Amino acid sequence: xxxxxxxxxxxxxxxxxxxxxxxxxxxxxxxxxxxxxxxxxxxxxxxxxxxxxxxxxxxxxxxxxxxxxxxxxxxxxxxxxxxxxxxxxxxxxxxxxxxxxxxxxxxxxxxxxxxxxxxxxxxxxxxxxxxxxxxxxxxxxxxxxxxxxxxxxxxxxxxxxxxxxxxxxxxxxxxxxxxxxxxxxxxxxxxxxxxxxxxxxxxxxxxxxxxxxxxxxxxxxxxxxxxxxxxxxxxxxxxxxxxxxxxxxxxxxxxxxxxxxxxxxxxxxxxxxxxxxxxxxxxxxxxxxxxxxxxxxxxxxxxxxxxxxxxxx
Amino acid sequence: xxxxxxxxxxxxxxxxxxxxxxxxxxxxxxxxxxxxxxxxxxxxxxxxxxxxxxxxxxxxxxxxxxxxxxxxxxxxxxxxxxxxxxxxxxxxxxxxxxxxxxxxxxxxxxxxxxxxxxxxxxxxxxxxxxxxxxxxxxxxxxxxxxxxxxxxxxxxxxxxxxxxxxxxxxxxxxxxxxxxxxxxxxxxxxxxxxxxxxxxxxxxxxxxxxxxxxxxxxxxxxxxxxxxxxxxxxxxxxxxxxxxxxxxxxxxxxxxxxxxxxxxxxxxxxxxxxxxxxxxxxxxxxxxxxxxxxxxxxxxxxxxxxxxxxxxxxxxxxxxxxxxxxxxxxxxxxxxxxxxxxxxxxxxxxxxxxxxxxxxxxxxxxxxxxxxxxxxxxxxxxxxxxxxxxxxxx
Numbered sequence: 001x002x003x004x005x006x007x008x009x010x011x012x013x014x015x016x017x018x019x020x021x022x023x024x025x026x027x028x029x030x031x032x033x034x035x036x037x038x039x040x041x042x043x044x045x046x047x048x049x050x051x052x053x054x055x056x057x058x059x060x061x062x063x064x065x066x067x068x069x070x071x072x073x074x075x076x077x078x079x080x081x082x083x084x085x086x087x088x089x090x091x092x093x094x095x096x097x098x099x100x101x102x103x104x105x106x107x108x109x110x111x112x113x114x115x116x117x118x119x120x121x122x123x124x125x126x127x128x129x130x131x132x133x134x135x136x137x138x139x140x141x142x143x144x145x146x147x148x149x150x151x152x153x154x155x156x157x158x159x160x161x162x163x164x165x166x167x168x169x170x171x172x173x174x175x176x177x178x179x180x181x182x183x184x185x186x187x188x189x190x191x192x193x194x195x196x197x198x199x200x201x202x203x204x205x206x207x208x209x210x211x212x213x214x215x216x217x218x219x220x221x222x223x224x225x226x227x228x229x230x231x232x233x234x235x236x237x238x239x240x241x242x243x244x245x246x247x248x249x250x251x252x253x254x255x256x257x258x259x260x261x262x263x264x265x266x267x268x269x270x271x272x273x274x275x276x277x278x279x280x281x282x283x284x285x286x287x288x289x290x291x292x293x294x295x296x297x298x299x300x301x302x303x304x305x306x307x308x309x310x311x312x313x
Numbered sequence: 314x315x316x317x318x319x320x321x322x323x324x325x326x327x328x329x330x331x332x333x334x335x336x337x338x339x340x341x342x343x344x345x346x347x348x349x350x351x352x353x354x355x356x357x358x359x360x361x362x363x364x365x366x367x368x369x370x371x372x373x374x375x376x377x378x379x380x381x382x383x384x385x386x387x388x389x390x391x392x393x394x395x396x397x398x399x400x401x402x403x404x405x406x407x408x409x410x411x412x413x414x415x416x417x418x419x420x421x422x423x424x425x426x427x428x429x430x431x432x433x434x435x436x437x438x439x440x441x442x443x444x445x446x447x448x449x450x451x452x453x454x455x456x457x458x459x460x461x462x463x464x465x466x467x468x469x470x471x472x473x474x475x476x477x478x479x480x481x482x483x484x485x486x487x488x489x490x491x492x493x494x495x496x497x498x499x500x501x502x503x504x505x506x507x508x509x510x511x512x513x514x515x516x517x518x519x520x521x522x523x524x525x526x527x528x529x530x531x532x533x534x535x536x537x538x539x540x541x542x543x544x545x546x547x548x549x550x551x552x553x554x555x556x557x558x559x560x561x562x563x564x565x566x567x568x569x570x571x572x573x574x575x576x577x578x579x580x581x582x583x584x585x586x587x588x589x590x591x592x593x594x595x596x597x598x599x600x601x602x603x604x605x606x607x608x609x610x611x612x613x614x615x616x617x618x619x620x621x622x623x624x625x626x627x628x629x630x631x632x633x634x635x636x637x638x639x640x641x642x643x644x645x646x647x648x649x650x651x652x653x654x655x656x657x658x659x660x661x662x663x664x665x666x667x668x669x670x671x672x673x674x675x676x677x678x679x680x681x682x683x684x685x686x687x688x689x690x691x692x693x694x695x696x697x698x699x700x701x702x703x704x705x706x707x
Contacts, residue, residue, distance in 0.1 A: 007560075007564055011557060011560070014557075015557065018553075098413075098415055101413050101415075102411060102413050102415065102416070105380055109380070109382060119382050120382065121380060121382035121383055121384070122577065124552075124577075124580055124604075124605065124606065124609075125604060125605060125606045126606065127606060128606055128607065128608050129587075129608055220553065224552075224553040224556070225552035225553050225556060225580075225581060225584060226580075226584050226606065226609070227606070229550070229552055229577045229580070230412075230550060230577065231413075231550040232550060232551065232552050232553070232577075234548060234550055234551035234553070234554065265554075265557070266557070269557045269558055269561050270561060270565070272544050272545075272558065272561075273542070273544075273561055273562075273565050273566060275703055275706050277517070278516075278517045278544070278545035278547055279517060279547070281547075282545075282547035282548075
């Protein structure tokens with residue numbers, strides 16, 4: 001069987017999108033010195049409320065906005081605990097992840113019981129094709145052989161995600177806010193001494209991350225799968241943290257890292273068709289992670305060495 | 314002031330979290346009083362097909378190691394127990410212990426608590442996640458009776474525990490027969506020329522392979538040329554991953570019928586079928602045509618049922634009739650109503666009369682033992698199932 005078909009490359013992009021969105025959240029967070037390990041939990045909560053709102057309003061666009069708003073709110077709440085009340089942000093993140101699992105099932109039962117008179121444990125039965133984020137066949141490009149089949153026809157969110165890679169780069173390196181975010185991340189005291197409001201910048205940082213993770217959650221429940229179900233994000237928020245570090249914390253690098261994860265999983269799926277033991281297929285994404293981290297570390301070391309060598313000359 | 318606010322907020326957070334997994338006890342007091350009244354009057358109450366004197370109203374506690382509302386296992390068990398409550402045969406106390414990793418420590422503790430309270434004639438729990446906890450508590454409280462459904466890890470080791478398992482291989486055989494017949498009937502919408510059907514399982518484990526074993530055997534009995542594409546998600550929650558597998562099965566292997574046996578994740582296979590317009594989906598455990606959205610229900614041909622509730626009623630029938638099954642592994646099949654297949658709605662609409670007759674014949678043959686379906690739980694059965702799987706790959 002030929003593995004490298006157009007739908008293989010298409011699936012790489014489809015698989016990578018939610019990871020990419022969460023990865024960008026992690027990239028901005030780390031630049032601003034905010035280690036948000038709660039991305040997974042935010043995605044789960046956004047996935048739930050995105051799908052619920054889409055059902056209530058009958059509009060995927062409103063659902064998408066709700067998912068972003070919930071992501072923002074949850075991130076700001078995290079910020080409140082971490083920056084205002086000085087809780088360890090890792091603990092806050094852990095709490096958010098636990099709420100993302102136990103809290104969502106609790107909320108969905110209470111909410112559906114109140115609004116529909118019966119408590120549902122997933123929103124799978126509510127989301128129909130018309131409530132999903134639409135996919136987009138790009139004019140002209142879709143007619144190009146091979147490339148058209150790979151690039152065209154993805155979810156609107158996929159194109160937004162790749163656009164956001166570019167926008168994240170612009171935000172971080174071409175705007176005053178980006179400069180503030182980076183300086184607060186590098187040295188909050190120095191930033192503070194020149195009049196930058198450290199806490200304001202941090203709230204903005206974590207807030208942007210929340211919105212991005214919210215988009216990732218919406219992708220999960222409103223495009224990738226039909227509706228929210230318990231633990232459906234299934235570790236993508238954590239993989240994003242790995243992708244951020246694999247990508248050296250830069251937008252483009254992290255995008256490539258997310259695509260590597262997409263490639264790994266897509267490969268696993270195609271390989272499973274040939275009858276390879278599923279216990280060998282399942283860890284492929286994780287093996288790829290480790291290998292990539294090794295390659296990344298070796299590369300870093302070479303760069304460092306070269307820099308030292310040139311400094312000595 | 315700020316400090317007070319901080320404390321208040323963190324307390325709220327803690328309580329919200331504790332609240333998420335906290336026990337929600339529902340005491341069926343009404344039933345209890347009714348039952349008590351019945352006892353006084355000495356009236357006979359009816360339940361199911363069996364008649365029983367109300368003197369032996371049993372106090373039962375049902376420990377859910379997850380949450381009700383799963384439309385599957387836990388709900389099915391609850392429905393069976395509720396029917397028994399309504400019939401005045403038992404009183405019921407249901408404890409939802411929560412299903413996340415964070416909830417797990419509570420399971421053992423709750424088991425100890427209810428065993429120690431000596432309030433109950435029977436403690437009911439289920440699934441593969443419970444046996445280790447149950448064994449510990451059952452050993453510590455030898456006079457307390459326990460029932461665990463859908464697991465037989467320590468079957469027979471404690472005289473006070475009964476293990477109820479389901480003949481999912483029989484169920485698989487029926488579903489496989491049906492899927493095999495349908496994939497040959499190209500007059501049905503979206504059924505392609507290729508004799509390939511699919512199976513998305515959770516893990517490459519005996520429980521899942523037991524379904525698969527029957528499924529393949531059933532399909533092959535229809536036509537030995539039928540190929541079966543088997544994939545495992547290695548996961549029960551990742552719907553999106555199951556969808557990726559489903560898409561690959563439709564596009565790469567030309568499957569036109571996929572049976573999803575991977576918990577919630579299995580629905581991803583239905584979504585794949587819908588998105589690729591690739592044919593039909595078959596549900597599992599409960600009637601999924603009733604629980605999926607209209608679009609997904611429309612492409613769901615039938616569901617293979619595991620009737621936990623029926624099996625509990627069956628158990629109480631036996632118990633009340635004086636048949637002590639404790640200390641045993643009880644395997645329930647089609648005859649006992651432990652497993653079955655949905656035969657109304659889409660099944661009724663799309664299956665031809667010939668197909669229906671053939672499926673009925675298969676049910677008959679399995680019921681009366683003319684056909685013995687291999688099981689992954691037999692000695693060396695899992696390996697045999699894996700070999701069978703590899704031999705029918707498309």
